[in-house]
Every structure is written in C-alpha cells, then in structure tokens.
Amino acid sequence: MSIKLMQGNDAIGWGAIAAGCRFYAGYPITPSTEVAEILSRELPKVGGKFIQMEDEIASMAAIIGASVGGLKSMTATSGPGFSLMQENIGYAAMTEIPCVIVDVQRLGPSTGQPTAASQGDVMQARWGTHGDHPIIALSPTSVRQAFDLTVKAFELSEKYRTPVILLTDEIIGHMREPVDLPDFKTIQLPEYRLTKKDGEYIPYRNEPGDVPPLANFGVGYRYHITALFHDQQGFSTQRVDEIDPWLERFNSKLDKHLDDILMLEEDRMPGAQLAILSYGASARTSRHAMKLARARGQKVDLMTLLTIWPFPEAQVEALGERVDRIIVPEMNLGQLAYEVERMVGRKKVKRVTRANGEMVTPQMVLDALEG
C-alpha cells in the first residue's frame, strides 16, 4: 500500500478488516471510539456488519453470538466498559468461542480520567472474570504493531478458541505515526472452524493440550453450548469424572503452544547486569531510556513484551538469571511487576510506576538504573 499517517485506533480497525473480521459490536467510550467509527464506515464495504449496542455487556454478548454464527468478531472499549464485559468474557473463555476484545486503557479506577493514558487493566485482563481460565492478551508499542497484533489476535483466537484481549492504551491508540500497511490480500488466516458437516462431531472432545474445532451454528451439527461445566457433547454436568478431564484440557490448552503465542523483543548487550522490562506505551519510554543509559556507558538489556498473558515465565526467569536488576516501568502502581517479581524474586526488581495519567519519563527510568 502507501505510507499513511494514522493513529493506533485506526490501525486496529484496519487490522481487523485485514484479518477477516466481519462483525463489530460496541458502545462508544473514550479513548477507544475511533475503532468503532472506522469499522462502522469500513465493514459494510467488505460485506461485514457493525452494530452499536445498548451497552458493553450487550456488545460482548453480540460478538460471541456472531462468532457462533460464523463471523470473526470484535469489540473495543476502555476501563468502565471493560469492567462491564467481564462476565461475558468469562463466557467466551468457558465455551471456547473465539472473539477479540480491544481495551484502550484509560486512567482508572472507575470513571477516572477518560482522556488520560494508563496501563491499569493488566491484572483485570488476566483475572477480571471469575474463576480460573486461560486467556491471551497482546500489547502493541507502536501504530504499526497495533495493526499487526490485531491480525495476530484474530489468528490466536481462532486457533486456540479463546477470547484474545488487545490490551493497548490511550497513547498508542491516539498517537499518529506514518505506517505502510501490507496489502491485505497477503494476509490469509487459515480456517480453523468446521464450516461444513463432515462426519461425527464432538464439540468438547477432551484430549489434553487439544483444541477441538468449533462448528459454526447452522452447518448441520445441532449441538449445545453452555457455560455451565459441560461434558464432551456440551451438555451440563456435575459429574467430577466428566469435569476433571475437561478442566485438565481447558486450563492447559495454551501451555503446549507457548512458542506460537509468546511474542517479545529483546535488545541485549554483552555483559549487561541491568535490564529494563516493559510493554505498551511504557516500552517506548524504556527504549529511549536504554539508549540514553548506553550513551552514558551503562550496559543495559531491554525486553519488550508483546504478549503479556500468558506471562512469558521462562523468558523472564532467564533474564533474571543473566542480570542483577530488572527495572519495570509501567503506568500503574506495579501490576506487571508482580509477575516479574514472581519469576525473579522481589530483590531483583525495581518498579517505576506512575498512575496519574502522565507517561513514565526516561529520566525516571534512568534514575532507577542509577539507584
């Protein structure tokens, strides 16, 4: 294509179109609304459908319903709306229905500061809905990456039958950068679903590490979907001998595919004893701080997580073995730092936090590298 100036939220909209998303349901909320606006304009052009629902609970429900009907589906929201979506995000996780949820994080808690950036939904993205469940969350650091990770979100969602959260923030969402998007025709995601009737179908076949394919409604398999604990046919069950094999498969289904799911960028320096680990908009601060630190002679590694859930445990653990101290800058009071501390121990981690709507500055990171 050609180089265009666009904001992260637009790139997310284009990423959805490129990935084959053909249904969007949402409720307007700053700073995510541009995603809805661009898709209301672009979806009908490609035969897709857009609807503005009465609230975020309904939006989340509608994208699940449309997904069951065979359309790749997405919604976008921010803090308050993300909170409202939680019950149905759990529904999608439990019933293993693919869908993509964009959360353009704004400052919370509650109504907070609609136009200010934050990374305060890291833990909510992982544990916002009740009960144990697998989930994937991706976090872009640039406008181009917002496009790429949106495409990736659809791919992972379809492949592993799970809701995928694109956890971005107001800075990436509203920041404009020149980007050269690829020709959408070059982006062809495989079909992971059953779109035709072909033999017997066991909707929730339990083979550990296995992800049984989803059959779209209407193709001839008249089966049942429920978010009650269910047996392999999808019917509710209270029998522990039916629940246990399901639990085992469900909660381990991402584990065997971490190579495919975990994405991170590393910029290593031989002999580095210090590292900065970050994600999203804070990764931009971190990169800048790394350059300044290196210019003044400090040996510093940089690790940028693009997949934050599942947490890249092995990679962070390995980083902890290489360096003495890991600086974790983030626009919250240390949510991802909890995970880093879990892997490498509290003593090795230095949190650099800011939760007032302003970015962490490179100077704050440099100070942390000193102290």
Add this chain to the structure above:
Amino acid sequence: MNDHIREAHGLEVDEGQLPAEDWFERSETLQKLRRNKKFPTIWCSGCGIGVVMGALIRAIDHLGLKNDDVALVAGIGCSARMPIYMDYNTLHTTHGRALAFATGLKIARPDMKVIAIMGDGDALAIGGNHFIHAARRNMGITAIVINNSIYGMTGGQYSPTTPLNSRATTAPYGNIEPPFPICDLAVAAGASYVARSTVYHALELDKFISEAISKDGFSMVEAVSYCHTTYGRINKLGTAADMMRALKDTSISQTAYGNLSPEEKTNNTKIVRGNFVNIDRPQYTNSYSSLITRIQGGEQ
C-alpha cells in the same frame, strides 16, 4: 427433578413421579426432543415450562422448518434450561443476555430462525434493557418469555412481574412493587408481533408461537406459567394442577374482553390472552443488507 431444586426446597424425589419407561416413544412431540441428552428434565414435575417446550416444538414442526435452520438462545433460569432438551442449534448464555447474544447470531446468520427463551426475571429485570432495544431495532428474533411471576431457579425471590402484595422469599411482608405488563412494554418498545397466552391454553400457545416465528421482525410471546414449588407454596396456591386450573379461570380471551362494558374493562383483573400487535416494519437485518448493497454500489 434436579438436585438444586430438591435442595432449595427440601423435597424428596418420589420415584413414582418419574415417567414410565416408554414415555419417549408414546409422544409425537417428545420424539422431536434431543436423543443424546439425558432425561428427565431438571424441572419439578408439574411445572408449566414443559408445556411451552411442547408448544415450541409443535410450532416449529407446523411451519416445516428444518431443525438445522433453527437456533434457540436462552439466558439463565428454569425457563432458560429449555433449549438443552431440544434438537436445534442451542446456546445457553448468561443471565439476562439472551437477546444480546441472539442479536449477534441473527446478524451473522439472517437466514436462521433465532428464538430467545427467557424467564420473567431474565427478560425484564437483568435483561430489560436488551428487551426494549431488540424490540426498538425490530431485530428478527422471536422472544418467548415464560412468565411465572417469580425467580424460580433461585428459589422464589420476587421478580418484575410478581403481583402487588403477593409474597416471595425476599418479599416476606408482601410485594410493594407494581409488576411490569410485559406485552404493553413490548408494544411500546416497537415489537412487530406481540401475543400472550397461558400454559393452560397450550394450543393457543402453539398458534401464537408459530405466528411469531413466521414474523419477519421482533416478535414476542408471553407464556403465562406458574411456579408451584416456590411462588405457589409461599402464597398457598395449592398444587401444580390447582395453579394450572387457575390459569383457566383467571384469564380471558381478547374477544371476550372486547365484549365487556367499559366499566367491566376498567375493573378487569383477568389476564387477557390474545395477539395485540401484528404489524410490518423494516426488519434490522434486511435494512443492514440494503445498506451493504448501497455502499458496495458506490454510495458514499
């Protein structure tokens, strides 16, 4: 009878209440149920919900629809458990949200008959917002609201349709909130087809449900039922059979109602059974298809 109901109400299962061995083979309607699902149902014996299930099966059959082309979407509650037994594409969702899930499904598959099954709490308390908006949009969904005037599944708390002054586990001194007239609400919100009958009048339910499914627009049938296990017990209304019979005496057909004098109409306390609205308005998914055609045709 399901464990949760037995537990909630301290009931013992009477094996004698379970159906005879050949119950499945004896009924034409039951033959249409799912073959791979374990029966009996979770419902208390004598519950009216099963009558609505029968009416729905007969209506779909009567219309000659292919089972593959029918999707049932339900919320949470005793009523919302219905789809699990039925041989269609069935989606048991979250409490109150059936119509929102159904909206997405209908937009993805406009060719499918999408039917939402909800209880009164499901449709009008937690799901009230989705109910009025699905009607306003004239989304091509058939909503079936089984109104038993109570939260049955959770053991008898008052709902938005519990009559004034009657008791519930959370209204031990009598309910002080006036109930929602479901049909009036659907009419006001813009539904294309609105009808009400009771589980005593099963054949009338068959008819209304089949008309509702045929409607290309948002259609709503209120099936007035009862919950003898909770509401009936607390309000001393007798057995399931007593409550079923009462529906005959406490309801009146639309025609009979029409023949009442103005004064009798004002004083009427009976449930009016009938088809209150049957109009044609642009159905949402048709409107969206036209929009796509327009935009793809080059309109800006």
